[in-house]
Amino acid sequence: MRSPRWPSIVESVLLLAVGLGVGAWALFGEYTLLMHPRYRWLTIAGAALVVPMGLAVLFARPRRVPLSTVVAFGALIAVVLVARPFAAGAGAGLAPFAPGDGAPLPGREGYEERSLVEIARALQADDETADGENRYAMAGIVARPDFLEEDDDYVLLAPFMACCLADAIAYGFRVRGADEPPPAEGEWIVVYGAIEALAAARPVDPFRFGVLRWITVDPGHAIRSDGYVPFSATLPTLRDRLAGEQTSRFLAELEAAGLATVLEGDGPFTVFAPIDAAFSAAEAPPPVGLHVVPGRYTKRDLYEIDRLGTYDGNTLEVEVVNGKVRVGGARILFSDPGLRNGVLHLVHPRLRGP
Amino acid sequence: MDLPESFRIFAALGAAIFVEALPFLALGAMLSALIEVFVPGERLTRLVPRGVLAGGAFGVAAGFVVPTCECGVVPVVRRLIRKGLPPRAALAYLVAAPIVNPVVLLSTLVAFRGSWTMVGLRALIAVLTGLALAAVVGRREVDQVLRDGAVATSSGHDHGDHDHGGYSRLLAVWTHAARDFLEMGKFLVLGAGAAALFKTFLPPAALAVFQDNLVLSILAMMGLAVLLSVCSEADAFVAASFVAFPTAAHLAFIGLGPMVDLKLIGMHVATFRRRVWLSLLVVPTVVVFVVSLLVGVLS
Numbered sequence: 001m002r003s004p005r006w007p008s009i010v011e012s013v014l015l016l017a018v019g020l021g022v023g024a025w026a027l028f029g030e031y032t033l034l035m036h037p038r039y040r041w042l043t044i045a046g047a048a049l050v051v052p053m054g055l056a057v058l059f060a061r062p063r064r065v066p067l068s069t070v071v072a073f074g075a076l077i078a079v080v081l082v083a084r085p086f087a088a089g090a091g092a093g094l095a096p097f098a099p100g101d102g103a104p105l106p107g108r109e110g111y112e113e114r115s116l117v118e119i120a121r122a123l124q125a126d127d128e129t130a131d132g133e134n135r136y137a138m139a140g141i142v143a144r145p146d147f148l149e150e151d152d153d154y155v156l157l158a159p160f161m162a163c164c165l166a167d168a169i170a171y172g173f174r175v176r177g178a179d180e181p182p183p184a185e186g187e188w189i190v191v192y193g194a195i196e197a198l199a200a201a202r203p204v205d206p207f208r209f210g211v212l213r214w215i216t217v218d219p220g221h222a223i224r225s226d227g228y229v230p231f232s233a234t235l236p237t238l239r240d241r242l243a244g245e246q247t248s249r250f251l252a253e254l255e256a257a258g259l260a261t262v263l264e265g266d267g268p269f270t271v272f273a274p275i276d277a278a279f280s281a282a283e284a285p286p287p288v289g290l291h292v293v294p295g296r297y298t299k300r301d302l303y304e305i306d307r308l309g310t311y312d313g314n315t316l317e318v319e320v321v322n323g324k325v326r327v328g329g330a331r332i333l334f335s336d337p338g339l340r341n342g343v344l345h346l347v348h349p350r351l352r353g354p
Numbered sequence: 355m356d357l358p359e360s361f362r363i364f365a366a367l368g369a370a371i372f373v374e375a376l377p378f379l380a381l382g383a384m385l386s387a388l389i390e391v392f393v394p395g396e397r398l399t400r401l402v403p404r405g406v407l408a409g410g411a412f413g414v415a416a417g418f419v420v421p422t423c424e425c426g427v428v429p430v431v432r433r434l435i436r437k438g439l440p441p442r443a444a445l446a447y448l449v450a451a452p453i454v455n456p457v458v459l460l461s462t463l464v465a466f467r468g469s470w471t472m473v474g475l476r477a478l479i480a481v482l483t484g485l486a487l488a489a490v491v492g493r494r495e496v497d498q499v500l501r502d503g504a505v506a507t508s509s510g511h512d513h514g515d516h517d518h519g520g521y522s523r524l525l526a527v528w529t530h531a532a533r534d535f536l537e538m539g540k541f542l543v544l545g546a547g548a549a550a551l552f553k554t555f556l557p558p559a560a561l562a563v564f565q566d567n568l569v570l571s572i573l574a575m576m577g578l579a580v581l582l583s584v585c586s587e588a589d590a591f592v593a594a595s596f597v598a599f600p601t602a603a604h605l606a607f608i609g610l611g612p613m614v615d616l617k618l619i620g621m622h623v624a625t626f627r628r629r630v631w632l633s634l635l636v637v638p639t640v641v642v643f644v645v646s647l648l649v650g651v652l653s
Contacts, residue, residue, distance in 0.1 A: 015532055018539075022373060034370040046377025049384055053535060056528030063533070072540035075547075076372065083357060083365030121467060124597060160595075162461065162588035165370035166553060169595040203598070206558035211363055213553050216597055 005062040014073045015054030021077075023047030025086045034085060034165045087300070111137040111192045116158030119195060120171035123221055138223065139190045139231060142183045143172065143215075145207045152176070154183065156191055156223060159212055170209070172217040174202075177225035186210075188231035193223045235340040238263040238271050246275045246346060253288045259311070267341030268296040269311070272327055274350040286353045290314055290328070296343050299335045302327065314353055328352045360554055368550035374585055375425040375542055375617070380535060382426020386433040387530035391523050399438040406442055410488020413446025414454070414481050420447075421455025424586055424612045425542060428621040429534040432500065441499040442491045445630070446484035449638060452612040453480035458586045462608065465590035472590075472605065475649060479609040483641045490633045499630050538621055545617030549583035556581070562598070568650045571603040572643060579611035580619075586612035602650030606642055613638040 025031065026043040035043065080086070114136040140156035148154065156175050161168040175191060183189050203219035239260055242251045250273045254260040263269060270293040279285075289312025297308070302325045308316045316328045325332060328351030336344045402409050422430060431448045435441055452458070459473050466472040491499070564574035575596070584592050586608075593607040614635060622631040 011532065011536060014536065018376070022376060034366060034373060039374070042377045043373060046380045049380040049531075050376070050535065052528055053380075053383075053532035056525055057532045059525060060529035065536075066540075069536050069540045072543040073536070076368075076543045079365050080369055083362050085362065085366035085369045124467070160591065162465075162591040163585050164374040164588070166367045166374070166549065166582075167584045167588040167592050169592060171595070205562050208558055211366055213363075213367075213556075214558050214592075214595065216595060 007062045007065045008057050008060065010065050010070060011057040012054045014070070015050055015057065017077055018073065019047045019050030019054055021080075023051065029086050033087075036161050036163055039163060108137060108192050111135045113137045116140050116156065116171050116173060117160050119173075120158070120218060123195070123218065133194065135192065135194045135226070137190055137192050139188065139234075140172075141170075141209070142185050142187050142189060143209050144185045145204075145209075147204050147207070148174070152179075152182070154185075155217055156189075157209060157212065157215060165211055168212055170212045170215040172215050174217065174222040175225050176222050179225055179228050183228060183230075189228045190231055190234060191223060191225050191228045193225040193227075195221055196224050197221055232340050235338060237340050238267070238269060238342050238344055240264075241336060241339055241344050242271070242273060247273045249276045249279050250274055250288075250291070253285070257288045259288060259292060262311075263292070263341070265341065267294075269294060269342040270297040270308075270345070271342065272316075272330065272332075272345050272347045272351055274330070275333065275346050275348055278330075278348045278350050280349075286350055287312055287314070290316065290351050290353050296337075298337045298343055299325065299332060299345065302332075316351060316353075364550050364554045367553050368546045371546035371549055371583065371585075371617075372542060375423070375546070378423035378426040379429075379538060379542060380426075380531075382422060382429050383531040383534040383538070384527070385422075385426070386429040386534050387527045389430070389433045389437060390530050391527050393437055398434065399440070402440050402443045406488055406492055407485055409440050409442040410446040410485045413443035413448075413488065414450040414484035416443070416447045417450035417452075417454045417480070417484070420451065421457070422451045423455075424452035424615075424618055425538075427451050428618070428625055429538050432625050433534075435496055435500060438496075441494055441496070441630075442488040445491055445499075445634070446488045449487060449613045449634070450480040450484040452586050453477065453609075458590075458612070461587050462590040465594045466604075472601075472608075475605055475645070476608055479605075479642055479645050482645065483613060483638045486637050486641055487633060490637055491630065494630075499626060501625060501627055537624070541620030541624060542617050544620055545583055545615065548616045549581065552581040561596075565596075565598045565600075565603075568600060568602060569647065571599050572606045572646045572650065575599060575603040575607040576610045576639065576642060576646075579607045580615050582611075583615035583617050584611060600650055601653060602646045605649055606646040609642040609646065610638060613642075 023044060026035075026040055026047060031037060031040050031043070112134065116138050119136070119138070138156065138158075140158045143155040143157050145155060154175050155172045157170040157172045159168055159170045173195070175193070177193065198220055201219045204217050206214055206216050209215055242254070242260075242263070251260065254263065263271065272291045272293070274291070290310050292311040293308045293316065294311060297305070302318055303320060305318050307318055308327070310316055318325065318327050320326070327345070327347065330347035330349055330351050332345045332347055334346040402412050427448055431444045434447075435444045454477055459477065462473050462476055463470065561574050561578065564570040575593070579589070582592070589608050589611045593604040596604065596607075619631075619635070622634050625631075626634065
């Protein structure tokens with residue numbers, strides 16, 4: 001083994017920065033901002049290969065590192081650190097996936113759940129979907145491009161991402177029918193209606209919307225809307241989420257204290273739910289209201305806060321220990337920010353009061 | 355920091371392309387390193403038939419058996435050529451492997467709603483291009499194909515020739531892989547950046563003027579495939595979304611992209627001599643154009 005010299009150190013730094021950075025983001029970060037979730041394992045595997053490469057070069061014979069390599073990777077790291085495309089809120093502003101993607105849409109009698117992507121593809125093959133008779137529940141993003149002639153019309157977009165954000169496309173349909181109140185641009189909604197063929201095709205040029213750089217609107221069909229609901233209405237509540245396997249004991253305490261129904265309401269609340277394994281018969285339980293905080297605080301938000309006011313009027317201390325946030329002395333094991341009325345954090349052990 | 359939206363979009367798109375390609379480049383670098391350390395050169399030479407086209411056919415067939423993404427295939431092919439695999443077979447494999455792998459063909463089938471014709475045509479383009487490249491490369495030797503700096507191995511000798519012991523070989527594998535990854539990775543970064551720039555600033559309506567003319571639509575989609583540098587596992591969905599363009603133009607997009615794009619051009623220029631990388635640019639372009647045009651005229 002030879003002592004590492006500076007070219008080897010440069011190579012190692014570049015490789016470890018890429019491997020550890022990408023790996024950490026794939027494991028713990030907002031992966032679906034840039035990549036389809038089915039490839040998470042592949043990204044982690046790739047990063048896991050790069051990290052040992054970064055260590056191996058420290059023990060190999062040093063070799064001159066081309067300046068072009070340092071410049072290219074340095075520019076990549078710099079752009080990523082400045083623009084932070086891997087972080088929600090600091091990225092390009094539009095995640096291709098609907099919040100809670102995959103959950104069934106709220107049912108309405110007579111309306112079949114159908115994705116706009118499936119409808120667009122079916123229409124390319126035949127026109128049976130556009131008979132005006134079949135009624136569908138369709139989720140999408142609202143866009144109001146300049147080319148729309150009628151003020152009440154809008155375009156409902158369904159993004160589709162096969163692999164990564166760079167190949168994300170969107171299928172769009174005009175929506176006709178004066179929905180009240182009119183949905184806001186950029187809002188995810190579920191529209192109930194039928195697909196109808198237009199008497200005369202109305203071709204429009206492709207347009208952009210946020211990170212969706214290539215959107216085509218079907219020129220020959222439109223959605224006749226019978227109404228819509230915000231997509232957030234389809235998401236589970238905090239109460240629904242707490243009915244899962246790991247938080248049954250905490251839910252029982254909430255119900256005994258009469259707080260479970262509060263967590264079915266509009267909120268928003270942030271709940272720090274101790275997992276069942278955190279319960280110990282030897283300890284006196286803290287008040288259950290200590291675990292409920294008015295407001296919506298994601299894990300990222302907690303890094304910027306020193307204390308939180310709880311539902312029962314107490315205060316929780318928030319601290320960062322070895323780079324990890326702790327609330328009331330408890331570690332956050334898992335967070336779910338995609339709920340209708342708040343954010344759920346699973347914690348261990350139970351929170352420590354004032 | 356309040357950054358312009360276009361910069362944030364550029365960064366997101368560029369980062370996405372890089373992250374998507376990273377596992378494949380890492381795998382390609384590892385495979386290349388394993389070949390370097392463990393595969394004796396003469397064994398590869400004996401595998402390939404002596405005829406030029408037969409060698410090309412061998413390379414194409416290897417693409418069916420050992421699939422590789424376009425981001426990882428260049429370091430693998432470079433190493434195979436250094437180890438003695440005839441360039442006619444290696445370059446045929448270079449262009450065919452990213453297309454004829456099961457994931458790509460399946461995604462093509464799904465994106466084009468079960469059209470086996472599109473799948474067959476895409477595979478046909480790969481086969482024809484591989485054979486054509488083999489014919490162009492002929493019986494050129496290693497030093498006529500690889501650039502000077504790429505001919506010598508990084509350690510100056512064939513690891514298969516003597517036994518360094520297990521630890522030394524293990525370290526050699528990871529070190530070779532690391533250096534291949536960095537060398538090819540910089541072209542991935544540059545290509546991802548260029549593709550992100552085009553995707554951020556190219557007006558979507560710019561292509562609309564070409565969609566009604568067969569020849570222009572094919573050429574436009576070929577150009578777009580090079581500029582967007584979409585991964586071959588996803589390009590079929592992107593192509594299918596251009597509903598106003600004819601099927602022949604879709605075929606041109608998915609035919610050319612895995613063989614020629616901004617990521618690959620840089621890697622090819624760095625790895626191969628000028629005649630070879632020009633062939634890697636021209637031959638696929640001609641084959642894709644001719645096949646797509648025939649499809650458009652006959653359909």
